[in-house]
Each structure stands twice: as structure tokens, then as C-alpha cells.
Amino acid sequence: MTETDAQRTEEQPLRPEELGTYFALMEAVSLLQHAVERHLRAEGDLSYVQFQLLARLAGSDGALTMTELADGVVYSRSGLTHQAGLLEKAGLVTRGPSPDDHRATLVALTEAGRERVDQVLPGHVQVARRLLFDPLSAQDVESLGSIMTRVRDHMRDLPPRSAAPRRGRGGEQRANS
Amino acid sequence: MTETDAQRTEEQPLRPEELGTYFALMEAVSLLQHAVERHLRAEGDLSYVQFQLLARLAGSDGALTMTELADGVVYSRSGLTHQAGLLEKAGLVTRGPSPDDHRATLVALTEAGRERVDQVLPGHVQVARRLLFDPLSAQDVESLGSIMTRVRDHMRDLPPRSAAPRRGRGGEQRANS
DNA sequence: TATTGTTATACTCTATAACTATA
DNA sequence: TATAGTTATAGAGTATAACAATA
Numbered sequence: 001m002t003e004t005d006a007q008r009t010e011e012q013p014l015r016p017e018e019l020g021t022y023f024a025l026m027e028a029v030s031l032l033q034h035a036v037e038r039h040l041r042a043e044g045d046l047s048y049v050q051f052q053l054l055a056r057l058a059g060s061d062g063a064l065t066m067t068e069l070a071d072g073v074v075y076s077r078s079g080l081t082h083q084a085g086l087l088e089k090a091g092l093v094t095r096g097p098s099p100d101d102h103r104a105t106l107v108a109l110t111e112a113g114r115e116r117v118d119q120v121l122p123g124h125v126q127v128a129r130r131l132l133f134d135p136l137s138a139q140d141v142e143s144l145g146s147i148m149t150r151v152r153d154h155m156r157d158l159p160p161r162s163a164a165p166r167r168g169r170g171g172e173q174r175a176n177s
Numbered sequence: 178m179t180e181t182d183a184q185r186t187e188e189q190p191l192r193p194e195e196l197g198t199y200f201a202l203m204e205a206v207s208l209l210q211h212a213v214e215r216h217l218r219a220e221g222d223l224s225y226v227q228f229q230l231l232a233r234l235a236g237s238d239g240a241l242t243m244t245e246l247a248d249g250v251v252y253s254r255s256g257l258t259h260q261a262g263l264l265e266k267a268g269l270v271t272r273g274p275s276p277d278d279h280r281a282t283l284v285a286l287t288e289a290g291r292e293r294v295d296q297v298l299p300g301h302v303q304v305a306r307r308l309l310f311d312p313l314s315a316q317d318v319e320s321l322g323s324i325m326t327r328v329r330d331h332m333r334d335l336p337p338r339s340a341a342p343r344r345g346r347g348g349e350q351r352a353n354s
Numbered sequence: 355t356a357t358t359g360t361t362a363t364a365c366t367c368t369a370t371a372a373c374t375a376t377a
Numbered sequence: 378t379a380t381a382g383t384t385a386t387a388g389a390g391t392a393t394a395a396c397a398a399t400a
Binding site: 047049074075076077078079082083086101102103104 | 366367368369370371375376377
């Protein structure tokens with residue numbers, strides 16, 4: 001990063017286009033999230049986080065450890081334990097000890113869990129299509145995908161800025177506090 | 178195209194580009210929201226919703242009614258009452274009866290409220306710049322703004338947010354577990 | 355009757371810290 | 378000592394329903 005960029009990052013306010021873009025992005029996604037969560041709760045009795053966990057398990061080739069499951073979905077370990085406990089109580093996943101590493105817990109999707117995903121997915125997709133994709137051209141979708149993929153990867157690589165000085169900091173994942 | 182648009186909207190799954198775009202958007206914004214909320218809480222003891230309410234008041238030319246203040250920020254009346262109560266208790270806003278309509282409550286920013294916004298805004302902008310804008314070109318910003326403005330306006334025009342008199346279409350209601 | 359806003363209440367999600375157990 | 382996960386707990390956010398006051 002050049003010194004000019006650094007200065008700009010540190011000090012300058014946002015230009016009007018940036019401000020408008022920022023607010024449009026935040027409001028649109030907020031509306032989208034709200035609609036999606038409403039749908040998931042109504043049709044599948046799931047929060048979006050719970051859906052993400054089930055979907056990640058459904059997309060994997062078997063069980064995942066809690067840590068693998070957490071990555072990118074949840075920001076605290078205890079939060080994941082709580083959600084996994086709810087999913088287990090609902091019969092959607094099972095938890096058991098890992099043979100490889102006896103500290104780890106393996107989480108696996110049950111038949112009911114897979115059915116729940118299948119039950120909810122078409123409506124989820126329909127919400128996304130109706131709210132997000134309907135007003136966009138194919139070119140828009142491609143641009144948006146390119147942009148947000150870049151932004152996402154950029155954020156993933158950023159150092160945790162105001163990370164709480166937890167004992168023995170180190171390169172911990174987002175799943176830790 | 179072998180199918181009508183209506184059929185596509187109702188039934189078809191998302192194409193791979195759409196799926197990737199959807200997930201990139203959701204994850205990137207989730208990360209951004211998380212960082213923003215962390216900053217607002219640390220630097221200004223505010224939630225993002227509270228910041229939005231203060232910012233809206235700061236951008237208006239005077240007091241707003243609860244209903245005006247709620248629009249686009251909050252999805253339930255009681256939620257706004259709760260948040261406005263917190264802001265009032267913190268001395269950041271005042272609430273009083275409206276002379277025009279005696280049912281309405283006028284919410285106004287206090288001096289401390291304006292100071293809080295000013296205190297928090299530079300850092301907020303800095304977070305947005307570092308996480309969102311740094312990896313984007315000017316062209317990207319313009320595209321993203323155009324796209325998300327369209328999406329936002331599209332969503333605003335769709336169904337009334339809290340209109341849910343209809344039972345879950347196509348599926349039976351699931352009891353809370 | 356419809357609208358504005360509040361209250362009461364209950365539920366969900368999240369996060370910090372202390373803890374156990376394995377590596 | 379470091380890592381994986383759980384527990385306990387506390388706090389914040391949100392939503393529904395009943396309610397009061399005004400239009």
C-alpha cells in the first residue's frame with residue numbers, strides 16, 4: 001500500500017458515491033436477510049445460522065468437527081456449541097467423539113436433517129430469486145459476484161483489528177472470540 | 178429459454194453463478210456488519226440500529242415521529258420503542274408529544290446525541306473503507322451502487338414487511354421445538 | 355374504526371469466562 | 378502449554394399481543 005492510500009484509508013471521509021453505495025448495500029442486504037430468516041423460521045423452524053450449519057454439513061462428504069463447522073459461520077465457540085445443541089435436540093444432527101483426535105467432536109447430519117434442508121431449500125432459493133435476482137441482469141449477477149467475492153476474500157485475509165487481547169493471541173480463526 | 182419467466186421464478190434452482198453470488202454477498206456483508214457493530218459498540222456504545230436512528234435524526238432537519246424514524250430501520254413498533262427508550266435514557270435523544278398529531282411522539286437529537294454521531298462517524302467510515310472499499314475500483318463502486326440501489330428499491334416495493342396474515346404457503350405450520 | 359405508540363412478556367442469539375479433557 | 382469443546386451466565390435484540398389515547 002502506498003503512503004497516499006494509507007492516508008486515504010486513515011483520514012478521508014467517503015465520497016458521495018461511496019456513501020450511497022454503502023447504505024444501499026447495507027439496507028438491501030438487511031431486507032434480504034430479514035426476508036430469508038422469516039422464511040426459514042416459518043417453513044423450517046430454523047435460524048439462518050442453523051441453516052448455514054446444516055447446509056455446510058449437507059455439502060460436505062461426511063461429518064465435520066465443530067471447528068470446521070464454525071469457520072465463517074459463527075464468531076464464538078460457545079455460540080456454535082449452543083446452536084449445535086439445538087440442532088441435536090431437534091434431531092437434525094448427531095454429535096460424537098472423533099476417533100482421530102479425542103478432543104474433537106464430530107457433527108453429522110441425520111436423515112431428518114437432510115430432509116429439513118431439502119424441505120427448506122426451494123423456498124429459500126425462491127426468496128433469493130424474487131428479492132435479489134429478479135431486478136438484475138446476467139451481467140449484474142456476474143459483476144456482483146466478482147465484486148463480493150473479492151470483498152469477502154479481502155475481509156477473510158484481514159488481521160483481526162480490534163481483537164480482544166486474548167491469552168496467547170496467535171492466528172486464530174474467526175470462530176474464536 | 179424453454180420455460181416461462183414465471184415458471185423460472187417459481188421453480189427453478191439457482192444457476193451456479195447466482196448461487197456463488199448469493200453466498201459471497203451474504204458472507205461478505207455478514208463480515209462487514211460484524212466489524213461495523215463491533216466498532217460502534219467499542220467506540221460509541223451503540224448498536225448498528227441505534228446508530229442508524231441517530232444518523233437519520235442527524236440527517237433530518239428536526240424531530241421525527243416514531244413512525245418516520247422506524248421506516249426502513251426497524252421491523253416492529255415495539256422494537257423501536259425499546260431502542261428509542263435506550264437512546265433517551267442515554268441522553269442522546271428526547272421524546273415529546275407532537276403538537277400536530279397528539280397520537281404521535283416526536284423524537285429529537287440532543288447535543289450529546291449529535292456529538293456521539295460525530296464521535297463515531299470517522300471510525301465507522303474507516304471500517305467501511307478498509308473492509309469494503311479498499312479492494313474495489315471506482316468502477317466497482319459505481320457498479321455495486323447501481324446494483325444494490327436497484328435491489329433495495331425493488332425490495333422496498335415488494336410486499337409490506339409485516340403483512341403476514343397468510344399461513345405458510347404450501348406447508349403446514351411447525352410447532353416450535 | 356384506524357392509527358400511533360407503549361407495555362408486558364417471552365424467546366433467541368451472542369459473547370465472556372471458567373472449566374474439562376486431550377494433544 | 379496449547380487446543381477442542383462445553384457450561385454457566387449475562388446481556389442485547391426482537392417480536393407478538395394486549396392496551397391506551399387520539400384521529
